[in-house]
Amino acid sequence: MSLESKLAATSALLQTIAAEHPDAVLANSYGAEDMVLTDLIARLGLPLASFSLDTGRLPAETYELMQQVAERYPGHPVKVYFPDTAATEQYVNLHGVNGFYQSVELRKSCCAVRKLEPLRRALDGRSAWITGLRRQQSPTRQDLVDKAFDADNGLLKFSPLLDWTEAEVWQYLKENQVPYNALHDRHYPSIGCAPCTRAISVGEDIRAGRWWWENPETKECGLHAKASPLKRPV
Secondary structure, three states: OOHHHHHHHHHHHHHHHHHHOOOOEEEOOOOHHHHHHHHHHHHHOOOOEEEEEOOOOOOHHHHHHHHHHHHHOOOOOEEEEOOOHHHHHHHHHHHOOOHHHOOHHHHHHHHHHHHHHHHHHHHOOOOEEEOOOOHHHOHHHOOOOOEEEEOOOOEEEEOOOOOOOHHHHHHHHHHOOOOOOHHHHHOOOOOOOHHHEOOOOOOOOOOOOEOOOOOHHHOOOOOOOOOEEOOOOO
């Protein structure tokens, strides 16, 4: 399928989401895929809200992009959610500021404090959310579908870019002059918290720089737990 066809399908899905789930919200991590969706939503004039999770450990380049996006798309503000202060303080005081390097369990605990709890608040009361997930991104994302029921959060989850390739994402960004994180030009294809992200080498998997000290099978933070394909009308 050509990029033109994929773009048409993605646009149609976004329009359907806006019509059927007007309270749906885009989870914007300011990665390349989320910038495609941000730009498309703005171009299509869709009244879809967006949010971002500021973990308190993001790279400076991500904050720079956040400001650029606010200036480029003033009609589509991104609401920012922060971790609970008391929970963050408790984690750091118990395990140290970089305790997540010690074990998978402590890393996931950090993600739970800095990402999962704020996510719950961001999704509270909504019927659907939109993500920039792609199958090509990770071994843990090969069997995803573009519309599924997210049982963990109790709402529908849409992934409009599921079948896009990395090259197609970048073709769209370049052709439409969409702002993107400067770290991408320094071999950071996937960007999360600063201490948990590194540049990758030629030939490495595009998510090799995320939690690089772990095995690929554990490289999810819990934001995108496996959802169930829909088998019932909604």
